[in-house]
Amino acid sequence: MVRPLRYADAVALLGGDSPAVAALDRALGGALLAATGGGVEVVANLLGARTEAVRVGHELVGTLRDRIRGYSRFDRTERLMAAHTVVVITSFFEALNETPLPIDLRAVELTAEDQLRLARTGASERSMVRSLLNAPVPIPGPGMAFETVLECLETVYRQLAADWLAFVGGLAVWDRIDETNQRAVRTALIEAVPGDAKARYEIQYRQLALDAPEFALWAGQQEHQATRRSLAALESALRDLSVGRALDDRRAALARFHRAALTRSVLSERDAPDGVVIPTLLASYIDPDYRVVTDHAGCSPASESLWESAAVATDLATYLAGYLTSAVATEAPMVVLGQPGAGKSVLTRILAARLPAEQFLAVRVELREVPADADVQDQVEHAIRMATGHRISWPDLSGNAGDALPVILLDGFDELLQATGVSQTDYLQRVSRFQEREAIQGRPVAVVVTSRTAVADRARTPAASVLLRLEPFRPEQADEWLRIWNHANEDRWASGGLKALDQATVRRLPDLSAQPLMLLMLALYDADSNALQRQIESDLDEAGLYEQLLRTFAAREVGKGSDGRSDAAIGKMVDDELLRLSVVAFAMFNRGRQWVTEAELDADLKVLPGEPTRQGGLRADLGGGETALGRFFFIQRARAVREGRTLSTYEFLHATFGEYLVARLVHRLMTDLAALERASVGVAFDAGGCKDGLVHALLSFAPLATRGPVLTFLRELATRTRSGPDELAALPVLLFTRLESRTDDGKYAVYQPAPLSAWSRHGRYSLNLLLLATVYGGGVRAGVLFPDAADVVVSWRRYAHLWRAALTAEEWSTVLYAVRVCHRWVDGVRDLTIDLDTEPERPVDPIDLFWMYDVAAMPGGSDGPRGWRSDGTHDLARHVAFTGDAATGIAAQGLEPIFPYLAELALVMVSPAHRDWDRTGTPDPRPRTVLHDLLRLTVARATGTPLDDLSRTYLTLSKALNRWRGAFSAGTSRAARAMVLSHLRDHARELPTADLDEILALLVDGSTRGRDDELVVDAVVDHVAVVRPAADEWAELRQRVEGIVVGSTGRTYVLWLVGLLEAGVRMDAAAIELVSWDEIERQDPRLVARARAAFRLAFDRDLDEEVAVMRSLIGDSGRGRAASAPTRGEHPFEFEAFS
Structure with missing residues (x-):
């Protein structure tokens, strides 16, 4: 936030030693200049100074154009802030002078008595002068709505009015007016003056905006252009400011370098099919929507909750113009965030080119190209040399920038973080300290840093920084981009008999078309024989679309150096390319990241299939990762230079590409293994070792469920496999059943993308086999997974505990919501069905205690016994203490207040399905614990929620407490009975009279006197008052209560x-x-x-x-x-x- 400018400082900054300022200082008894210089305070005739303050304010602001002429960009901003502060205070004085009061304050002179009284109340004229001269005046700025400024001003004006009321109330003249006039003064000062001052401020602010366009930018009052392309509005808005002088040679060289970027395309022509035109940045850049957050202390920039309250804005060019002309720009770096392909780097190129070189000295620093371990100044100087060829020191360049404000654009902070592997947690702090140093040296500088959103929280963000996040394209923005694309290529469409890429096709792929670079990729794909439109029209599933996208780009790359090769050979080369890309995807997936370093990828490629062939020639051999990925523009390569070495990381521009490639390789391996299994039973597990080694290597580090699209792609691929569906469905089950006897030939033992123990990898591999069984089989039963188990539920629980222990909390959560497990009876035996959950928002099935305790196998059959008591104490507190399980701990902590009294109720299950236990309501075969029903009544009573089975619940509880009282301690029985009676007092009117009589018969038996009796009386009285039964209908109930009273x-x-x-x-x-x-x-x-x-x-x-x-x-x-x-x-x- 910009520090408020005091009125005293503002007057001195605008007026200097002018006669007007001197006159105002005299009117204030010397307090004005004393305040600005820190000198002695002098008691002034404040009441008579108001008119002089208004006159001086109008003189200073009325000649604003002349007063800011010839100043540099930063000095001009300071004086505009000063003018705004003067307008704020002048508006207050004007309102004060024009508001009718029953006393004429101008005719009042302070007496000795007044001085003494004001000193006692603390509202002395000296204090009033301090209040005015040091009032915290809000400063308008980018991102702050003008309405917000007005709200802040109203608070300031109300405080000033209150100070004036306290001052006037301390004068002797106050006692000489009657109460009616005193009330009129209060009303005028507290209610009329603030509103009038705010209205006068709005009028004067509009005049300020005419004299200095920055005020219109700050308040968002500038007219928006209909078309928002290439930040054109930013350049036109700043050109109107008429600030700056002619450029010297060095600044001109930088400006030429940045301006040249507008004539270049995002991609080179080699990335496009022959004859396709890729529009230039100037023609194709669509200003994105954005959100801004200024209050982010203690919050992660990567957290979606931080951005939820920030409104989406559409005037990026206007906002940036306002930001760079405000004082906040030089206090701390602005951090621009966005997803890969959102256009962060392109934004810095456009911004550097669009900023008028007479007003701004722009330096764009690609952090991937400069030494990562250098300080900020060295990185800037390195970028200047790369852009101009000149070795120029930063103090020399910025110190001689004339009127221009230096603007440093640090592009790719996320690349610096990823490629170096070094914790750059203080980088933004170092940038802020650099700005602070430059300001002290008289060289204020604005800094903009770009970063991928996901890694922004790895660095501490200065509290004064503004966070700006680029938003995905709206459909209308994608449509506008398509119009530009089709216009640039209309000759190709006509000559080649192709259709222009239409909006309807693109809108079928909202996730991809919302990112500018991905939208370009779709357009390039369709430019080759309208492939995208044909596939959309054929209703190709998403997996098929990604397959064709990747094959097309891979074929284009391998075809560039394969003249004369057969179609089969080229097809094999394409398959190899996709295999290598799949290994890249697994390198990221198994490390739990969206990116992978080149060193990590090289290590994986040496072990896994798909290692690229080394190139000959004079150049040094490329690394495996560089060879595999360097040609695909849909993979982003992040670079940083550290100690003279270039360090690289790779990331898919859209995560879904990697997710599809993971699914693709898994499906290919499972298909091949199924074919081997079909050809020779047992060949996958011959004496030479287990042939699922590669599958185990790839699937024993991360659950497939951690990326939801992977399972979706697998299911789509499974529907069109060349192997029979039964074979694929049987294979993961077969591998699962052989886990206990599995051996390994150690071929892939060195593949270690993550440091996991053997048992953890066993857990993850078995879980992935389960997931594959659900994918290929459309679900699976536990009885099939554990065919030889005496009790499949016991075996399932053991594996479930293994999976819970092997996974992180986040991984475990994704599994719980990816898979739906249902408890079933199969021929009278417990079993489970496991399937992918396509409706995670649907609640899980209610708990069946018959199934949990295997009661159906006990005498009594499926009808169930009347009830049973669980063995053991089931002490949750001890379980939590022993296991440290957070989920169970939360449940135990929630029940802790009632457990000393009611824990025993959780150990007794009753079955309302038995005829003796369910005489009313809809039969419910599920047994429930006594505690469950008691808590249902408690919640229903507290929330007023009606229960369909109210009578049944009370009857079941009453019977349980009566017939099973031997299972409960006396204290538990008393507490439970008291709670039931307490609830019954509110529910009695809803129960049939006969049921109420039976419930009381069960509860009163053995009842103690006192509070319980009163609850019974209250319940019956309320029932009788509402139901009003006939005398014979409640005769038995009446006699029962008489027996109590x-x-x-x-x-x-x-x-x-x-x-x-x-x-x-x-x-x-x-x-x-x-x-x-x-x-x-x-x-x-x-x-x-x-x-x-x-x-x-x-x-x-x-x-x-x-x-x-x-x-x-x-x-x-x-x-x-x-x-x-x-x-x-x-x-x-x-x-x-x-x-």
Whole structure:
């Protein structure tokens, strides 16, 4: 963020020692110049200085054009910021002067009494001067919406108005006006002045934008061009600023070098079919959309969550023009991020060419070409020599740049990170320190750094840096690019009888066409006989499309030096090229990266098939990686120079190319191995050693599921294989069943793309065989994988634990969502079905405890027993402590609060499918733990979620707690019963009366007195009040509750009595005489108040009078009664009907 410019500094910067500034300083009693120079503060007649401040402000800003003429780019920016600050404060003074007040502040003079009072309140004139001169004025800038500036200004204006109110309120004149006028002053200062000041600011800002176009750029108020190509709007916007002088020879040489890039193409003509025209950068570059983030402290630039709140913007040229003319550009580097092929490098070429050389000294540094271990200055000087041929020191060049602002474009920071293998975590910090040093030396410089998004978090980003991410093409942008492409090649289309590549075809491939370089690749592919359009029209699947794309480009490359060779020979060469590319893809895949170093690739090619032939001649032999990849433009080569050696890494421009090539090689190997197995049973496992060595080498380092498209491509390839589908489906199962006896001839033992132990590789290989079995067989049963197992579930669990241990947490997560495992019964025996999950958002099947505990094999058959208790304590805490498993730990920690009371409920399973356990609702054959049903009720009650099987759930719980109470401790029984009754109090109105009676019969049996009794009363009263059953319908339920309240506490008796009266149940008024009302009122006065209201409503008599009458009839016998319920013999209830 740009540091705010103080009003005092702004006035001094714009006015210098002009008479206007001197006059304002005098009006402020010398405080203005004292503030800017740090001198002594002088108490001024602030009330009389407002008019002078307005006059001086208009004079300084009104002559802005003259005041900024002749300054350099950076000095001009500083003065524009100063003018903006003056406008902010002047607008406030104008609003203050024009707002009517009941007192004339201009006529007020400070008295000695005023001075003393203001000093006591802290609102002295001296403090008010400091507040004005040092107010934090927000500065408009690129990426900050003008509305945001206005919001910030309103806060500033409200604070200034509050300071003025405090100041005026401390004057003696304040006490001489009445309260009405004081209220009018408050309203004017706090509500009217800020709004009026903001409106005046907007008017003056528009005038600033007329005098200096930078203000329009910063506020995003410049007119957008209809066509956004090649950052043309950036150049035109900056040309209007009329800043800068003629270039010297060195700057002119740099400018010529950068400008020449506009006439070149992204690719050389050798990468295109004969006769195809690749448009120049100037003609074909489409300004991409972008997002900007300025507040990124503690966040990873590679994290999608950082960018979600940033809006997509479409005016990149205007934004960059505003950014490079603002002060923030020289504080820290801007970091431009994007995917491979998004156009980051091309952006720096266009930017270097488009920046007006009179205003900006652009230096583009390709980090792949300069020494990686050099400091920033040496890298810049190296780039200057490569561009101009001159050896020029950076201080000499930038110090003599005249009016131009130096702009350094460091392109390819990700290449520096990848190719060197060195942790460059401080590189951006070093760039920021370089900028700081240059600013101190009077040579401010802006820096832009580009990097691939995925590796940007490997370096610490300065807090002041602006992050800008290039967005993929919208369909409309791809359409615009196609129009340019087709226009450049319209002669070829006409002469060759070809169709122009249309929008509909490209839009069928949104992932590829969204990246500019990949869109060019599609266009080149279609330029050769309209191959892309023909394949799209034929509904070729995605695997087929990638196969044809790769074969076409490979054929084009091998055909350049194979004149006279037969079609078969060329086809073999193409196959070899694709084989080598597949090895490259596996080099990345098995290392868990999207890129691979040349040294790593050379090592792999020496071991695996596909090592390229060395070239003869005078030149040094190319490395295997360079030979395999150097000719394919869809593979990006990152380079860096370190200690005189060129270090390289390789990466596919689109990850899907690598994913297809991985699937392609796997499918080829499995097909070949299936053919060998068919030709001679056992040949894959003869005495000489296991012939799946290459498959094992490639598939024992990374799960195929970590890249979802790999499995999708494999499934598509499996549908059109030359081997029979049954053979391919059987092969991975066959290899899986032979794992325990597998041997290896060690041919590929030196292939070690990652340091994994033998057991970890065994786990990964077995998992990949499982995945292949699901791909080729359309799913597989565990019983097929473990044909000799006594219990396939036990065998499956062992392998599942192995896979969980062998994989990283991220890998394990991808497997869980790539595969769907279902528990099944096959002929009364437990089994599992495993298949690829095409609907990962669909929930997994509910847990079947019959299956988990193999209960179907126990006496009682599939109908299941009434219930059973699990063996062992299943102590989750000990399991977590022993295994350290995070997923289980989360579940255990979530249940920890209830486990001391209810853990035993998790060990008892009940089967509601048995006739004795399910009399209501839809039968559900799945057994559930007692704890499960209890928690279902808890959640349903807390969230208000209705349950379709409410009655069944309560009946099952009640029966379990009653019939299995011997399996629970007394504490668990009490806690569980209390929770059920507590829930029942809210659910009773939803239950049939007969079910409620049965539930209570089960729960009350063995119940303790006290709180449980009150819960029972509350539940039944609520049920009766809502359901209003006939007397005979709830007769048994009533008698059951009477049995509870008789002998219970007096409070329980009163709750029952009052609840029924409130529910409208008619009864004999004599029921009240058995209550010790004085005692109850001491315990619960609110309950007695309810009783009075209910009695009045039911009998139209006063409760206290009725009690007095009753006592007079029976003498003093009731006075000494304890607060307890009556005994059975004296219970007086005679229920009739609802009133």
